[in-house]
Each structure stands twice: as structure tokens, then as C-alpha cells.
Amino acid sequence: MPNPKKLILASGSQRRSEILNSLKLDFSISPSSIDERFHKDEAPADYIIRIARAKVVDVAKNLETGLVLGADTIVVFEGRIIGKPLNEENAKEILKVLAGRWHAVMTGVALYDIDSKKEVVDFEKTLVRFAPLSQDEIDWYISTGEYKGKAGGYAIQGYAAAFVEEIAGNYLNVVGLPVPLVYRLGKRLGFSLIDEIVT
Secondary structure, eight states: OOOOOOOOEEEHHHHHHHHHHHHHEEEOOOOOOOOOOOOOOHHHHHHHHHHHHHHHHHHTTTTTTSSSEEEEEEEEEEEEOSSSSHHHHHHHHHHHHHHSSSEEEEEEEEEEETTTEEEEEEEEEEEEEEEEEEEHHHHHHHTTTTTTTTTOOTTTTGGGGTEEEEEEEEHHHHHTHHHHHHHHHHHHHHHHOHBBBOO
């Protein structure tokens, strides 16, 4: 039987909203307002799990019922976390580093059932290989403005698709929300995404 529990997305990310909308899910948006700074010597997986959990806790404290979904995506290159570019020049530096190489995209996902106070958390990892990029190509991509607010300074579903030669793992994870992981975590809380699809 369908579970009537309301799904709340603890994120203002347009990409995550688009993914949930593409699944025809009924959900509301309530962005969190937490501090997302890294802790010194924090491992990438520990960071994204901590942030995903913090997002759902921050949003759930103001609600009486529902299932809160939080997520955080980062790019990792040679063990180093690469977040959102600070500015245009920083974005260019990031793309120079990623060009012609493999990197990892990791998304931490947390689900919190306000009614039962149960929580499940995990993360997904996808490997991405960029084509070698010339300075002109990097400059062109930065000129589009697409890098803004994107982990690793690019959007695989946008113009950057021209530069991504290979991925190993879940594509939607790179976009910002690994749906199979959300589905698995939901089942552990008795919530089925497929029952929530509005047909």
C-alpha cells in the first residue's frame, strides 16, 4: 500500500528538485541553513555524511511530521575535497586539475522520519573522467557561468557533458542525488519511492 508520509527536501538545489520532479514525486522544499565548512583532516565520506545529517536535523526541528531528505555532493581528486568554486579564477584552476583525469563524485544522503525519529545515512561514489581540455575550452566553459554553485566547478547535465568522456557508477549521483540509494534507504524506513510516484 502507498505510504502517505510527506517527503521534504532539505535543500535548495535546483538539480535535486529536478530529479525528484522527473520521478513525479510529491514533495516540498525546505532548505537548511547549516554551516557547511570542512573540518580539518576530515575524510570525504565523513564530511558528506555529517553535512547530509546536519541538513535533515536542521529542517526536521521545525516540522511535526514527514520524511526529510538531505544530501551533499562533493568532488574528490587524489583524496582532496573540491567543493564549489570560490570565483571564476578558482573554477579555472579546478578544471585544469580535473582535465584529462579521473576524479570521484561523492554524495552523502540522509533520511529522517520525524514520526519514528529513525534515521538512515549512506553515501554514493561515482568515478568521472574528463577529456583533456585546452585553455580556450576552459575559458569558454567558465564564460557560460555554469560552474557557479557546482561541486567541482561543472554540471555534467549541462555544457560540461561535452567534456565528460567516461563515468563508472551512477549518473544521477554526479548530478546531485543518487536515486537508487535514496530508494534503498527509504525502504529501510518503510517508505517506498515507487509508491509515492504520482501517475
